[in-house]
Amino acid sequence: MSAPTVERAYSSADVDADYKYWSAANYLTVAQIYLQDNVLLTEPLEAQHIKPRLLGHWGTSPGLSLVYTLLNRHIRATDSDWLYVTGPGHGGPALVANTYLEGTYSEIYPNISLDRAGVLALCRQFSTPGGIPSHVSVQTPGSIHEGGELGYALTHAAGAAFDNPDLVVACVVGDGEAETGPLSGSWKIPAFLNPIRDGAVLPILHLNDAKISGPTVLGRSTDLSISDYLSGQGWAPIFVEGDDPRVVLVAFQYALTRAHDAITRIQHAARNGRPELGGEWPAIVLRTPKGWTGPHQVDGKLVEGTHWAHQVPLSGVRENPNHLAQLEQWLLSYDPRSLFDDAGAPVQSIRDLAPVGDKRLGATPHANGGKLLQPLVIRDLQNYSLDIESPGHTSHETTRVLGEMMRDIYLDNGAADGGGNFRLFCPDETASNRLQAVFEATDRCWQLPRTKFDDNLAPDGRVMEVLSEHLCEGWLEAYLLSGRHGLFASYEAFAMVSVSMLIQHTKWLQHAAALEMARTRRVPERAAHQHVLAQRPQRVQSSRPRSDRRGDSSGP
Amino acid sequence: MSAPTVERAYSSADVDADYKYWSAANYLTVAQIYLQDNVLLTEPLEAQHIKPRLLGHWGTSPGLSLVYTLLNRHIRATDSDWLYVTGPGHGGPALVANTYLEGTYSEIYPNISLDRAGVLALCRQFSTPGGIPSHVSVQTPGSIHEGGELGYALTHAAGAAFDNPDLVVACVVGDGEAETGPLSGSWKIPAFLNPIRDGAVLPILHLNDAKISGPTVLGRSTDLSISDYLSGQGWAPIFVEGDDPRVVLVAFQYALTRAHDAITRIQHAARNGRPELGGEWPAIVLRTPKGWTGPHQVDGKLVEGTHWAHQVPLSGVRENPNHLAQLEQWLLSYDPRSLFDDAGAPVQSIRDLAPVGDKRLGATPHANGGKLLQPLVIRDLQNYSLDIESPGHTSHETTRVLGEMMRDIYLDNGAADGGGNFRLFCPDETASNRLQAVFEATDRCWQLPRTKFDDNLAPDGRVMEVLSEHLCEGWLEAYLLSGRHGLFASYEAFAMVSVSMLIQHTKWLQHAAALEMARTRRVPERAAHQHVLAQRPQRVQSSRPRSDRRGDSSGP
Incomplete structure (x- = not known):
């Protein structure tokens, strides 16, 4: 600093x-x-x-x-x-x-x-x-x-x-x-x-x-x-x-x-x-x-x-x-x-x-997130399988398992040291959505005063809960585009609240991907002049690790 | 008062x-x-x-x-x-x-x-x-x-x-x-x-x-x-x-x-x-x-x-x-x-x-807007027809004609006296959407300070321009549900911003209509007990005149 x-x-x-x-x-x-x-x-x-x-x-x-x-x-x-x-x-x-x-x-x-x-x-x-x-x-x-x-x-x-x-x-x-x-x-x-x-x-x-x-x-x-x-x-x-x-x-x-x-x-x-x-x-x-x-x-x-x-x-x-x-x-x-x-x-x-x-x-x-992106460490999915003895005999919740997976993502990607490159964004519904296993790894993020009756609330928490789908979606979008990983969890009924943002963001990713794809083509000198949009290198915005694809760049 | x-x-x-x-x-x-x-x-x-x-x-x-x-x-x-x-x-x-x-x-x-x-x-x-x-x-x-x-x-x-x-x-x-x-x-x-x-x-x-x-x-x-x-x-x-x-x-x-x-x-x-x-x-x-x-x-x-x-x-x-x-x-x-x-x-x-x-x-x-709703006075649609001499020879804008129609709706429904039961809601796009004929009848509504360079801006204006699809849609919804008429004009690209509100409002109208329809049926005494939702009278929310349908109420 x-x-x-x-x-x-x-x-x-x-x-x-x-x-x-x-x-x-x-x-x-x-x-x-x-x-x-x-x-x-x-x-x-x-x-x-x-x-x-x-x-x-x-x-x-x-x-x-x-x-x-x-x-x-x-x-x-x-x-x-x-x-x-x-x-x-x-x-x-x-x-x-x-x-x-x-x-x-x-x-x-x-x-x-x-x-x-x-x-x-x-x-x-x-x-x-x-x-x-x-x-x-x-x-x-x-x-x-x-x-x-x-x-x-x-x-x-x-x-x-x-x-x-x-x-x-x-x-x-x-x-x-x-x-x-x-x-x-x-x-x-x-x-x-x-x-x-x-x-x-x-x-x-x-x-x-x-x-x-x-x-x-x-x-x-x-x-x-x-x-x-x-x-x-x-x-x-x-x-x-x-x-x-x-x-x-x-x-x-x-x-x-x-x-x-x-x-x-x-x-x-x-x-x-x-x-x-x-x-x-x-x-x-x-x-x-x-x-x-x-x-x-x-x-x-x-x-x-x-x-x-x-x-x-x-x-x-x-x-x-x-x-x-x-x-x-x-x-x-x-x-x-x-x-x-x-x-x-x-x-x-x-x-x-x-x-x-x-x-x-x-x-x-x-x-230009693609330049900074570090792949997420994610454990083998087999770790999250559920043993089912026979059909229809036990009851489980899928999101609870997802919460356990995210807990491990937090733990394996720096949250144990208070840092990391992964955040969960959610309108105060993490527990209600049965994702609360994440609180074994980190807390809700909060900079205002706390009381002793608060649960899993800390200034260095990495679960971003605010009652606004717009803020959750927007925070996530920029967190991704600047080269990190995240997830926005919403009640399905309210996912529509920020859908216009999602559409715009998807359009952004689509155009970014097109830039990247064009970059790997060998464009003839004359044609390049007509494809001014095609030459931006490494404009990668994604929550998925892309480092493996960065190596084979052979653009102009 | x-x-x-x-x-x-x-x-x-x-x-x-x-x-x-x-x-x-x-x-x-x-x-x-x-x-x-x-x-x-x-x-x-x-x-x-x-x-x-x-x-x-x-x-x-x-x-x-x-x-x-x-x-x-x-x-x-x-x-x-x-x-x-x-x-x-x-x-x-x-x-x-x-x-x-x-x-x-x-x-x-x-x-x-x-x-x-x-x-x-x-x-x-x-x-x-x-x-x-x-x-x-x-x-x-x-x-x-x-x-x-x-x-x-x-x-x-x-x-x-x-x-x-x-x-x-x-x-x-x-x-x-x-x-x-x-x-x-x-x-x-x-x-x-x-x-x-x-x-x-x-x-x-x-x-x-x-x-x-x-x-x-x-x-x-x-x-x-x-x-x-x-x-x-x-x-x-x-x-x-x-x-x-x-x-x-x-x-x-x-x-x-x-x-x-x-x-x-x-x-x-x-x-x-x-x-x-x-x-x-x-x-x-x-x-x-x-x-x-x-x-x-x-x-x-x-x-x-x-x-x-x-x-x-x-x-x-x-x-x-x-x-x-x-x-x-x-x-x-x-x-x-x-x-x-x-x-x-x-x-x-x-x-x-x-x-x-x-x-x-x-x-x-x-x-309970249906109780208060006064039908809009709307001139015969023929007034807004365009003479076309031959195909493909003249150029017109459809929204400009809609603006003229809304101007007349304003004039015929009280705007001339500064009142009325109709408002246009729009995110600062009325002129940009070519609806500006409405300003021959009324102004943009504004209670804050004005300058001499403002156009069609007045405290008693009836065009509600605020750069928020959410506010426009919400104002309109409540204006309608309390028994008045209105229109929300948006760029098509940004209509999605408030789409979740529209879905919820449509659901509301759907349920209101179901209540009203049920009311006109003669429900047997025993069945009525099982249809507690069916008996709300005159729960009418609509921007269309419904007074003609109110007369034939024969519910319990």
């Missing part, structure tokens, strides 16, 4: 550098949404440079990129391990832009090279048939969280943090998503996250006031209400608000440093036997305009800071010369000549701002 | 009377769970009086009955209209007991008569094949909320309160249910409930510390945390805590009076054009022991106040003479001789404590 961090100097030159990085991310975001040619604006913008159909979400993107920019700086300063979960995953182009700037994108998809041809391919593939989706998906480097159905960002963040003591999961929660039931139920992380053995979750509640076409409840709530809401659930909020980019950069850098210091203090205190010195988990509340730095007004109507900036703020660009001119102005406002070199690659000073190797958010192995 | 209430005297004699009523409800709850004979304990309890299989939930029941008892008194004192939604609906025997004591049960199911035979039938039918479920269900008088899948109590409470300006919906939220995502997302009622045209929701957060076999997050949170959590979402909590029944009765009576006064003040201020004088919506936080007044210890182990009291606190009663004796003691502790007269009916002094007629919680027409 790293020592508590101290305030690190953040100079005006740093701010300028970060502003430039952020501008590059914003430029590439806009370019992905709009451009199919002249993507570096080396000549005047014309209608035929514009995509025939404009898709994507601009509104949330600048905020996501600002957080990315400062996480980059913070990771370099502290050499710490971070995972970035973006609830507003429909801001996909921002994440793609940032992973391109840091280099991970081109490493995984060589045809999206760090040059003019690469930027062109990057723009053309976005939200295009045969290309990539407009939201964060399995193809996005560093992602474990689908940006489609909203509500599961925080539960995924927590699932990835479990049993990863050195990891911090930064999790942006949009104020739209914050209205959903599952997200609303996910704030109770402090009751279940153990600061000794688990990593941390840093929620970043991003309030930009609006969702698709109306205001948001938290966006229109006072800071005091939000502070009450979060502190009532065990969080100490740090507020950052503004619309002047350089001021917000400084404020957010400060908030991030303070937050990480608070996390380190909590973990340090707990790991040294003095948890009472730790304090509360930090959370950042970030208020910035929706569609920040985009068109302020369009056709005389305010767009920046309103729901009109949610998706494509300038429409009909091919047909409307005024909109075309405004788009050109918008793109030029980021000064692309200063962002890209003669070859069309992001200038070195920008690329130098990213962390290196696996510290990059797009390259963290915690988002 | 009634004038603001004042503190009403609550005497020691009243407390004694309410304690007696509560004892009767508790007695009948225990009797339903355990007894199949000797149900009034007129002779010593023996093994054969005990049901062969013990089912049901004792833990939450005393709390639900305490609230019922004091709502009864409050309704009589104020002549106000209340609906009672019980999130912990698995406390079904408590609700059945209370509706039996107030007389509604016997009116609907004449074979459950107010005498010894009726009490016997009441006990025997409970959680028995051919009888009634152990949780609150469509058969329970006064219910609109299934006590199975947890999470929807508050959203149902709000849906029933919309457009019912004189109704207060008391809604018990268990601390188990409070852990679910949908319930956690439901607290944002103050952002959507209009104090001028809508009724009120009075949440009663019932903390008894435990769920099935572990503690609850809110149960183990401090009052300060809970206060922050609720006030951050627009509620002013009133705390009641205790384990001395007479003290808690007094404290809860006081809290209920204060809460209703606060509601009346908010509505009065808003309805007189001075909403700023109203203050915040009240909520009650009630901390009482789980399984209160039940066995304190069993076999030397603490039960009362722990999760061991969740279901059947004394098991194996037929086989274990000690448990049998303890059950007898428990039943006798309520002094059944003082609760039932010689005929076996609840004594008159108890029955007099209930409100009369439709003011009874089990008889409110707001829980």
Whole structure:
């Protein structure tokens, strides 16, 4: 574990550098949404440079990129391990832009090279048939969280943090998503996250006031209400608000440093036997305009800071010369000549701002479970056979045997030492489901006060009981995608509660498996260009050991 | 609207009377769970009086009955209209007991008569094949909320309160249910409930510390945390805590009076054009022991106040003479001789404590939508036909036409005057779904601050947009079950999010329809005894006008 961090100097030159990085991310975001040619604006913008159909979400993107920019700086300063979960995953182009700037994108998809041809391919593939989706998906480097159905960002963040003591999961929660039931139920992380053995979750509640076409409840709530809401659930909020980019950069850098210091203090205190010195988990509340730095007004109507900036703020660009001119102005406002070199690659000073190797958010192995997965030790199934003397004479319960099997899985995979890579997730039904043999090996996980009348309840318990199928399913999904093993047990009647999550997760696994399968094929050079999705190595998410299949990789 | 209430005297004699009523409800709850004979304990309890299989939930029941008892008194004192939604609906025997004591049960199911035979039938039918479920269900008088899948109590409470300006919906939220995502997302009622045209929701957060076999997050949170959590979402909590029944009765009576006064003040201020004088919506936080007044210890182990009291606190009663004796003691502790007269009916002094007629919680027409339903005025469908000159030559959007139809439904059903009995529920997708013609007739509903850049947003808007399929579906369900009309529009990809609610609601409608169909048959006297579920009149829940079918009722 790293020592508590101290305030690190953040100079005006740093701010300028970060502003430039952020501008590059914003430029590439806009370019992905709009451009199919002249993507570096080396000549005047014309209608035929514009995509025939404009898709994507601009509104949330600048905020996501600002957080990315400062996480980059913070990771370099502290050499710490971070995972970035973006609830507003429909801001996909921002994440793609940032992973391109840091280099991970081109490493995984060589045809999206760090040059003019690469930027062109990057723009053309976005939200295009045969290309990539407009939201964060399995193809996005560093992602474990689908940006489609909203509500599961925080539960995924927590699932990835479990049993990863050195990891911090930064999790942006949009104020739209914050209205959903599952997200609303996910704030109770402090009751279940153990600061000794688990990593941390840093929620970043991003309030930009609006969702698709109306205001948001938290966006229109006072800071005091939000502070009450979060502190009532065990969080100490740090507020950052503004619309002047350089001021917000400084404020957010400060908030991030303070937050990480608070996390380190909590973990340090707990790991040294003095948890009472730790304090509360930090959370950042970030208020910035929706569609920040985009068109302020369009056709005389305010767009920046309103729901009109949610998706494509300038429409009909091919047909409307005024909109075309405004788009050109918008793109030029980021000064692309200063962002890209003669070859069309992001200038070195920008690329130098990213962390290196696996510290990059797009390259963290915690988002690529297959790299970290250790097979579960499971005893021979014969150990759990039942002797039946004659048919119909004895009575047994199948789940009771399953409980015994899970007990042994716990014992054989580190639970005896308080650790491990297996957890059972269940809505307070473990005993009711007759799985209680697991309590011979471990306890229910609980960080709040206990009484002497509690059963099998401990801070280092590894049975995750919370009365929420959504939390159980979401915790499990992220625990699996970050390379561990688990099981979600539910009453059959209530398994439907979280079925939409299961469908989305299955879709994720399906696409991940397709990536892996394609990787083992030898794809001819020309064909590779048309199969940009096919080359992501080792995107393995599964609860089954796959190490035996990792060896025979022979991809390009 | 009634004038603001004042503190009403609550005497020691009243407390004694309410304690007696509560004892009767508790007695009948225990009797339903355990007894199949000797149900009034007129002779010593023996093994054969005990049901062969013990089912049901004792833990939450005393709390639900305490609230019922004091709502009864409050309704009589104020002549106000209340609906009672019980999130912990698995406390079904408590609700059945209370509706039996107030007389509604016997009116609907004449074979459950107010005498010894009726009490016997009441006990025997409970959680028995051919009888009634152990949780609150469509058969329970006064219910609109299934006590199975947890999470929807508050959203149902709000849906029933919309457009019912004189109704207060008391809604018990268990601390188990409070852990679910949908319930956690439901607290944002103050952002959507209009104090001028809508009724009120009075949440009663019932903390008894435990769920099935572990503690609850809110149960183990401090009052300060809970206060922050609720006030951050627009509620002013009133705390009641205790384990001395007479003290808690007094404290809860006081809290209920204060809460209703606060509601009346908010509505009065808003309805007189001075909403700023109203203050915040009240909520009650009630901390009482789980399984209160039940066995304190069993076999030397603490039960009362722990999760061991969740279901059947004394098991194996037929086989274990000690448990049998303890059950007898428990039943006798309520002094059944003082609760039932010689005929076996609840004594008159108890029955007099209930409100009369439709003011009874089990008889409110707001829980029996068929009694209140006014058919929607819908124009001839020909109005919405599209002229097509020749195939494949013009392009139209079907949902745009649906939007125009809904606009007219709004206009023709009271929206022009700011009222009506129709609402559209949608997760911020009305315009995105091309239904925006509705905004020619009404606005989005919003009680929080507005800006001049908002579109179609108003406190009296009748389009309910919140980014939660669970809230939309739940609001709609209760709006329908309380006798109004509505539509939930969702992106098809996200309709699965709330599909388990839809299944449960459909099951509810199916059972309601079965009750109604059975009612129109002439059931022979003997058969009626075996079809106790068949006689509930007018249990109609539907969004379609049913008045034409109500006329030909010829049931018993």
